[in-house]
Amino acid sequence: MADGSRDVFVNCAFDADFKPIFDAIVFATVRSGFRPRAALETDDSSESRFAKIQQLIEECPLGIHDISRVEAGGTPPLPRFNMPLELGVFLGAKRFGDTTQKRKRALILDVERYRYQRFMSDIAGQDIHAHGGDPAVAISEVANWLRVYSSAANVPGGKRIAEEYALFCEQLPARLASLDLHPSDVSFNDFRSIVSVFVEAI
Amino acid sequence: MRAHICLMVTSAARKSPVRKRRAYEYLGTTSDGVRIIKPPRGRGNLTDAQIRQIVEGLLDSTGLRRKSEPAE
Numbered sequence: 698m699a700d701g702s703r704d705v706f707v708n709c710a711f712d713a714d715f716k717p718i719f720d721a722i723v724f725a726t727v728r729s730g731f732r733p734r735a736a737l738e739t740d741d742s743s744e745s746r747f748a749k750i751q752q753l754i755e756e757c758p759l760g761i762h763d764i765s766r767v768e769a770g771g772t773p774p775l776p777r778f779n780m781p782l783e784l785g786v787f788l789g790a791k792r793f794g795d796t797t798q799k800r801k802r803a804l805i806l807d808v809e810r811y812r813y814q815r816f817m818s819d820i821a822g823q824d825i826h827a828h829g830g831d832p833a834v835a836i837s838e839v840a841n842w843l844r845v846y847s848s849a850a851n852v853p854g855g856k857r858i859a860e861e862y863a864l865f866c867e868q869l870p871a872r873l874a875s876l877d878l879h880p881s882d883v884s885f886n887d888f889r890s891i892v893s894v895f896v897e898a899i
Numbered sequence: 900m901r902a903h904i905c906l907m908v909t910s911a912a913r914k915s916p917v918r919k920r921r922a923y924e925y926l927g928t929t930s931d932g933v934r935i936i937k938p939p940r941g942r943g944n945l946t947d948a949q950i951r952q953i954v955e956g957l958l959d960s961t962g963l964r965r966k967s968e969p970a971e
Contacts, residue, residue: 887943
């Protein structure tokens with residue numbers, strides 16, 4: 698893999714509706730022996746968000762891009778294009794970057810496998826994977842994809858990781874409540890730390 | 900000779916700058932042999948002690964706590 702890095706850029710929506718899928722992707726990435734990274738990991742307001750994203754993309758040889766949240770919303774209803782934009786930057790780095798950047802690999806996820814043809818037909822020919830909005834399926838897709846890039850022989854399959862994740866999710870709110878915390882108090886960095894320490898002990 | 904030197908210079912100039920291999924700190928290894936990367940410290944809202952307390956509770960309540968030594 699490119700310069701031995703195990704950093705995975707997670708390009709997803711961060712809103713509450715999408716959180717179950719985002720958290721599932723983070724869990725599967727850690728469980729597979731990689732380090733998930735997202736724009737949420739820095740809160741330095743002096744740096745532009747897009748500059749942060751570009752730096753993350755440069756540093757990550759692998760990218761998981763979920764383009765499923767493009768529905769129109771708001772008044773007037775407009776689609777969300779951040780994820781397709783960041784996918785474009787990632788593919789551009791792979792196309793025009795140096796030797797390291799050219800080794801980038803991407804997993805593109807959507808709700809349905811061929812839906813992207815209606816809003817992003819230029820990426821036709823890419824292998825798009827569907828999760829159907831189901832965190833367990835997203836975990837399976839991520840785990841199966843990352844296994845190819847893992848040097849560990851014993852990385853578990855998606856089904857087992859999904860079972861572990863279901864138990865984790867079932868118990869996490871109560872564990873947080875015992876410390877007077879609500880899930881919304883847990884930042885991306887906190888969640889990644891909790892998952893990492895938890896997974897290391899199983 | 901001059902052409903030969905030119906070729907050598909061009910070849911050297913084409914080489915990418917030397918990149919340092921990323922050095923990770925690892926938290927440890929799971930029971931099935933997966934090495935888990937230590938996440939960066941000090942960038943969240945929770946203290947290390949709170950994270951450890953949450954995880955200890957999770958390991959007990961999920962029943963997933965490792966019972967055997969990590970696989971090599």
